Amino acid sequence: MRVGVHWSVLFIFVLILLGLAGGSFREAHPDRPAWQYWLASGVTAALFLLSLLAHEISHALVARRNGVSVEDITLWLLGGLARLRSEATTPGAELRIAGVGPLVSLLLGGLFALAAGLLAAFSDAGLVGEALAWLAGINILLAVFNALPAAPLDGGRLLRAAVWWKTGSPLRATVVATAAGRFLGWVLVAVGLYLVLVGALFSGIWLVVIGWFVIAVATAEGGQAKLRELLGGIPVSDAMTPDPVTVPAATTISEFLADPRFRYRHSAFPVVDADNTAAGLVTFKGADVVAEKERPSVPVTHVMVPVDDLPTPRPDDPLARLVPELQANPTHRALVLEGSRLAGIVSSSDISRVTSWLSSSSAWRKRTL
Template identity: 60%
Template sequence: MRATFTLGRISGVRIGVHWSVLLIFGIIAFGLAQGRLPQVYPGHSPVEYWVAGLGAAVVFFASLLAHELAHAVVARRNGVVVDDIVLWLLGGVARLKSEASSPAAELRTAGVGPLVSLVLGGLFVLGAWLLAMVSAPELLVEVVAWLGGINLLLAVFNSLPAAPLDGGRLLRAFLWWRTGDRLRATAGATMAGRVLGWLLIGLGLVAFMRGGGLGGLWLALIGWFLIAAATAEGRQAQLRGVLAGVPVRDAMTRDPLTVPAALTVADLLADPLYRYRHSAFPVTGADGAPVGLVTLDGARQVPPENSGAVTVGEVMVPLSRTTVAGTDDSLADLLPRMEPGAEHRVLVMDKGRLVGILSLSDISRTVTWLMNAAPRP
């Protein structure tokens, strides 16, 4: 699940939002402001209903963020590096740069999310009861009670044993413990996710045809997202299984062509050596050490009238924002950190020296070679 846009960072973890969050945010705010709140507590102004609805939606997504941050904190304590957190239609996902080292670590990392949602739900329910006891504004009581219910529902839904939900990871931890095979365990959790997705689609369509209205279509939409996410997770697991034990040096492009940081953008774009070979190049400083990565698309963003005065060093992606790997690093562990696009090339270093560059197409070629070279029954 890739983020559509980024909100910022918390404790070094990038927080991203998928476009589907905007859909659910609007549905929550509209449903409360124009549906539930006026029905339960009529007589208030539209502004009050909308303030309550928008506030509930914001706090709900803060609850989702707390859920995912709990995953990130426990993952770090178990030696797993967290890449980012992406909020999406079904809640959120903490993308990990590596796998848990054991079924127990997987269990702890996956289980803490629903636990946090359960605790938050209980606190919101308690808060609603206390607010009602002191005769707080009725809209406030209703919103806090709704937040309690939705967090409890989130805890239950995320505990369903199907990937990519937390319950799917709990199922994977159990299957991993029983079989000793992480790949088989992932395949089992992925299959459960697809089955649950198709079940939700079927139930949603039946409910819609029987007069369930948008509720049935909403259930089917959740099922569709679940199938897509489970399928993507399953494919990545298969790739990681194929690439298990393969080092980066076996897939990288060796001795890549580099660009001096002091070269002007005009010279970069005019030189056929750069124009016709690749779409991204490592950038080196005066001492020859890598300092970043430049893409031809990024260079072309410079207005032609300024390209003679702007250097490559000014338009490159700095090394601090570029993925760097070692020659002996595992391709399977590196794969979750890689993204499409020339700006996401991986620079391969050996003892501080640039020795290669790696793209998703390099990994694709390696996978094709490995599958064709595998012995056939």
Template identity: 30%
Template structure:
């Protein structure tokens, strides 16, 4: 669940709802706890203003951090679909992995460099505001911005894949071994190891009395472990699909059904006798839609002999379609985004074939076995 914040350098920025919950927590903790201790004597309203401004500065800092990753990636020819901001940072959605370890290193290091640069600038401004006698509210915001950006840069340099430090580690191992998948496996193992250390440390902190602090550290550890496992899986899938187009994997001998067929005939002659769970629908020799088992579930069985396929099918405008030149990776992304199990391969209105999730899974399995 996320919503669009806008576009920067042609990249869509989206905010996940967890970031909003985290932002509320940050504003509250700054206004009620941290800022009154650091800057006592201010009106209560000032603390809430400081908290809100600091929270906004945190989001801006994370956006800059991720945009710097994306700008470097785009400079090296890697497209960036979008950036999604979560409560623990941001994720740049790349349809493909870096092509060589040098690109990986430069893309990964761009984020921490930007965070440290922001921290340095804000620290200088904070020092100037203190010596120039500016309002303490401004000094508080600048101090928080400097410290949080320094912490953001340092945290991301942990050699825990998929954090930036873990990607830097992967680029180094990749350069040494010449094998990206092997380097990713090793970096992911390091990331998982660090995550377990963090969870153990958080558990210890919680036992010793710092319950909420310990719980927070445990949560970060779980996040890193999950990220390492999903990052490894994503790399394996990306490498397995690399260089393969729809034209190479699609099923060309496509079984179709006529729009005038009844649901009863569809079930008896196709769903029960054949292996497919969905069929392109033709009307007068032209593809007009797609029918799947999901489309007939809500139709009472006593009406199956009366209702036709054309009445329950998804019309072609709502069906996922691709051209044969599209990459297998893009097809998988499209299936995931649209929540479908198959796409029709079309060219100038003609049906050339069909690609199912099973086809992609088989390709990934075979390629993965060969990469072992």
């Protein structure tokens, strides 16, 4: 499981640093040397980011225990995001995966509050006590905010689990959760605009940004749920290109780039061994990275994406389950395997083609009525 940091984390780090060092810490404990404010604020901001990471890691660990694979975790401007390769298979699994995040934030808030209380009871807490109290408050606030019953927040996942359990329909559950998310987002935008009008410029803009984020992600989740429903019952074999043009593993970069069979058809090709065993996927972009003088001696296997780093469904696997894996994979392609042998290839454009056909199909319209 990869852990990444978006550049926007620097923005939130600096924001906390300036807000604490130049504001609350200085007001609570005036007449301290400036370096103490900056040091305490820097450590506090770092601990807050680690708290966000703990929140997301808890989601990932529980997801894995419930059979849901995790692509990566990314910390960014508005918190963190654990990207899952697949969906929970039962309402109970959804409940456990979603519920653990706010519980971890609440636990961290309690531990920071306990540490602040103990420090204040036995010594002059000073800036350390102030930092612990701030961390306690922000983690509890994070837990409460995330528990709001609206997608994409953890509370939205809890709402989805409850509606799913009640109705038996994961699609209906997602529709309810995403509708709640869009409603919450518009409320945050409205409150933010009001704050801007009354002069609280920074707080207002911040709420507007969060509101737009909630609306955008909730809308995207609703669209993905409808896509999964649309593709329900469709096997991967209906979308794949069978017996695709392949590149033998012994082919050099020069041969690959010069061969017209590859040059004018697609941007990526499966790489296979002599017995048609899938080895990986080579792209023109990856091949072009190799220096021109080295291309005659470097095989495509040196620049290909290994098969272990690609989605590898079977022909009879559900197409809907493949969609999030394709979206998460940088190549946006999957090698369809029968055992270890290549049966076909599926790309995001193949999914779009099937989706367009189903959307216009009279049989599909009757099915949804």
